[in-house]
Amino acid sequence: MGDLPGVVITGVSGRMGQMLVREVQASEKLRLTGAVDRAGHDWIGRDLGLAMGGAETGLLVTDDAEAAFAEARAIIDFTAPAATLGFSRLAAERGLVHVIGTTGFSDEELDELAEVAKGSVQVRAGNMSLGVNLLTVLTRKVAEALDTEFDIEIVEAHHNRKVDAPSGTALMLGEAAAEGRGVSLADASDRGRDGITGARKAGDIGFSAIRGGDIVGEHDVIFAGPGERIILRHVASDRALFARGALKAASWALDQEPGFYDMLDVLGLN
Numbered sequence: 370m371g372d373l374p375g376v377v378i379t380g381v382s383g384r385m386g387q388m389l390v391r392e393v394q395a396s397e398k399l400r401l402t403g404a405v406d407r408a409g410h411d412w413i414g415r416d417l418g419l420a421m422g423g424a425e426t427g428l429l430v431t432d433d434a435e436a437a438f439a440e441a442r443a444i445i446d447f448t449a450p451a452a453t454l455g456f457s458r459l460a461a462e463r464g465l466v467h468v469i470g471t472t473g474f475s476d477e478e479l480d481e482l483a484e485v486a487k488g489s490v491q492v493r494a495g496n497m498s499l500g501v502n503l504l505t506v507l508t509r510k511v512a513e514a515l516d517t518e519f520d521i522e523i524v525e526a527h528h529n530r531k532v533d534a535p536s537g538t539a540l541m542l543g544e545a546a547a548e549g550r551g552v553s554l555a556d557a558s559d560r561g562r563d564g565i566t567g568a569r570k571a572g573d574i575g576f577s578a579i580r581g582g583d584i585v586g587e588h589d590v591i592f593a594g595p596g597e598r599i600i601l602r603h604v605a606s607d608r609a610l611f612a613r614g615a616l617k618a619a620s621w622a623l624d625q626e627p628g629f630y631d632m633l634d635v636l637g638l639n
């Protein structure tokens with residue numbers, strides 16, 4: 370067990386953080402060497418297992434990421450954009466793999482992450498599930514096959530605690546659709562319709578977001594044409610799906626050269 374590569378989970382008290390802890394504890398490929406949360410969080414200084422309502426683990430939750438990273442080979446990070454940027458620099462300084470599930474980055478933050486990735490192994494995806502990554506491949510193919518007579522709309526639904534929209538997954542699907550069409554998503558995307566919007570522009574890729582209850586994550590890519598509609602759909606019903614994808618990415622990335630990778634690379638779908 371002691372020989373397994375060490376991994377640190379950031380944001381351990383979060384929905385994904387706790388799921389990741391459970392998956393690493395059950396893993397035969399990685400071992401948990403650090404548990405990081407935000408300074409001021411009431412889990413800081415507590416035993417991780419007890420804080421999660423389970424058995425004692427002997428691992429204390431810390432807000433000192435630098436110290437926690439010392440024993441690790443990989444960081445799995447599902448937190449918030451500003452936190453992830455900080456962790457990416459620390460991971461790069463120490464030559465650690467950084468698996469990023471965080472979503473909601475601005476373009477400037479994405480540029481910064483890309484700069485850091487030149488000197489470190491970074492895997493980032495708005496969705497770490499096999500199903501969604503396969504759906505991006507299908508979306509690209511369908512968008513390539515159809516012309517702008519077919520309007521592309523991406524509809525996503527998530528729980529009422531989600532803070533960013535469109536979801537990271539919706540943006541991945543939008544990028545795939547834009548790639549299939551041979552256009553830039555920045556030019557084609559239509560977000561946040563309200564009021565007298567005017568008729569839909571041919572070629573636009575529209576986004577709509579539903580927030581409610583405990584929905585884990587649902588995504589439809591709708592190709593609406595004259596007299597017919599094609600709908601590609603993914604429904605996630607268990608967050609463990611994302612956590613397992615992240616662990617797979619961490620193990621895979623340990624053998625890679627510095628650079629930026631996504632889940633298509635990890636899953637061999639590129």
Ligand SMILES: NC(=O)C1=CN([C@@H]2O[C@H](COP(=O)(O)OP(=O)(O)OC[C@H]3O[C@@H](n4cnc5c(N)ncnc54)[C@H](OP(=O)(O)O)[C@@H]3O)[C@@H](O)[C@H]2O)C=CC1
Pocket residue numbers: 379380381382383384385386405406407408410447448449451452469470471472473494495496497498537611
């Ligand atoms: N790529 C994928 O497959 C998936 C991505 N996600 C994304 O992962 C992110 C987290 O989602 P979720 O777990 O639901 O959110 P939560 O809010 O439940 O968890 C985020 C955690 O990060 C902590 N955090 C925030 N800032 C820091 C910091 N500076 N240092 C350490 N910890 C910090 C939060 O602490 P506090 O609450 O005290 O602020 C919280 O514990 C989101 O961006 C979400 O979209 C989610 C699921 C799948």
Ligand SMILES: O=C(O)C1=N[C@H](C(=O)O)C[C@H](O)C1
Pocket residue numbers: 472495496527528531535536537538539585586587
């Ligand atoms: O915040 C979430 O919960 C999720 N976030 C990711 C996203 O933004 O797409 C992935 C998944 O849909 C759950």
